[in-house]
Amino acid sequence: MNSLPPNHLKVMEAAILEFQEKGFSNSSMASIAQEADLQEKDLVEQYQNKDIIFKDVFLELYGRIAPQLQDIMDGDMPIFEKIMHFTNNYVAFINDYKFLPLGLIHKLNSNTDFAEEFIVNLRMPDPSGFYKQVNREIEKGTIRPINPKQLMINIFALSVFPHVASPLMKDFINAGNDEFENIKKSGKKSVADFIINSIRIEK
Secondary structure (H helix, E strand, O other), rough: OOOOOHHHHHHHHHHHHHHHHHHHHHHOOOHHHHHHOOOOOOOOOHOOOOHHHHHHHHHHHHHHHHHHHHHHHOOOHHHHHHHHHHHHHHHHHHHHHHHHHHHHHHHHHHHHHHHHHHHHHOOOOOHHHHHHHHHHHHHOOOOOOOOOHHHHHHHHHHHHHHOHHHHHHHHHHHHHHHHHHHHHHHHHHHHHHHHHHHEEOOO
C-alpha cells in the first residue's frame, strides 16, 4: 500500500520551488500551499509543518542524486576521471538546489528529533569501492598517500562550503552576486582540478 500522503509529488515540487526562490526560512506553509494549488488547511492535514516538508523534499532530492554518486564510485573508470565525474554531478546538484545545504544544517542543528529521524531515513552511498581504488592508486604511485576518507571529506567540503557560507564568502572575496554564482558553477570543474592536482604524482 502506498503510504505517501495525497498530492505528495505536487507538494514536493511546490516546496522545491518555494525553498529555491525564497530559502527555507522565508518560505511558509501558506506559500507552499498556494504554489501547490491547495488550501493551507488541506496541506496542514497532510504535513503538520514546514520541517516535515523539508525533510521529505531533501529525501526526495537526495534519492535522485545518491544512485548517480554510487554508480560513479562503483564504476571502472580511472581514479581522476571518477573524481571529475563525482564532483561534476555533486556540484551541479547543489547548484540546482541551493537551498539544501543551509536548510539542512539549520534543521540538523536546531532539532535533535529531526536529526535522528532524518539520519534513519537517509540511505548513504557506500564508498568502500572508492576507498579501495584510492589505496590501490597510492600503492601504484599514481597519487600521494592520503586517507581515502579524508579525500572524500575534501571533495564534499570544497563542493558544498561555498553554498553553505555564501553570504560570508561572497563578501570575503569581494564578489558581486553574478560573479559569485559563476564561481560556484565553475566549481564543477575547478574543484575536481584542485583535488586531482593536490594528489597527483607527476611522472
